[in-house]
Amino acid sequence: MSLQLFYHPLSSYSMKALIALYENGTPFEYRMLSPDHAANCQQFGEMWPIAKFPILLDGERMVVEASIVIEHLQLYYPGPVKLLPTDPKAALEVRMMDRSSTTTSPRRSKSWWPTCCAPTANTTRMAWPKPGASSIRHTPG
Numbered sequence: 001m002s003l004q005l006f007y008h009p010l011s012s013y014s015m016k017a018l019i020a021l022y023e024n025g026t027p028f029e030y031r032m033l034s035p036d037h038a039a040n041c042q043q044f045g046e047m048w049p050i051a052k053f054p055i056l057l058d059g060e061r062m063v064v065e066a067s068i069v070i071e072h073l074q075l076y077y078p079g080p081v082k083l084l085p086t087d088p089k090a091a092l093e094v095r096m097m098d099r100s101s102t103t104t105s106p107r108r109s110k111s112w113w114p115t116c117c118a119p120t121a122n123t124t125r126m127a128w129p130k131p132g133a134s135s136i137r138h139t140p141g
Contacts, residue, residue, distance in 0.1 A: 024079025
């Protein structure tokens with residue numbers, strides 16, 4: 001089997017790659033990264049010292065980062081389900097949503113901001129507490 005996915009079952013990034021593989025029924029070998037699978041961990045560490053997962057091995061080619069794994073599958077292992085739109089502008093929108101959904105933390109969410117620090121409609125500046133204020137209030141959104 002030429003495709004091997006090194007992943008951790010609790011990683012949301014690993015789940016992104018797994019969904020793409022399952023969606024089109026693409027055959028691959030599971031290479032779980034856990035203390036119970038020491039050989040996989042050792043091989044993974046030797047191949048990718050940065051140790052970010054998942055990675056996909058396609059023969060001799062190593063594909064890193066879940067979103068790039070999905071694009072690689074679309075190009076080299078297309079199936080009945082399109083993983084990305086064929087229209088370049090629509091594909092750009094999908095990539096933007098993918099990147100922003102995986103890089104936006106709850107701290108950047110509008111509903112998380114403490115009342116004193118919430119961005120306003122007119123500016124991205126933060127309103128800091130006035131001197132002498134006893135605490136920062138948090139109002140869940």
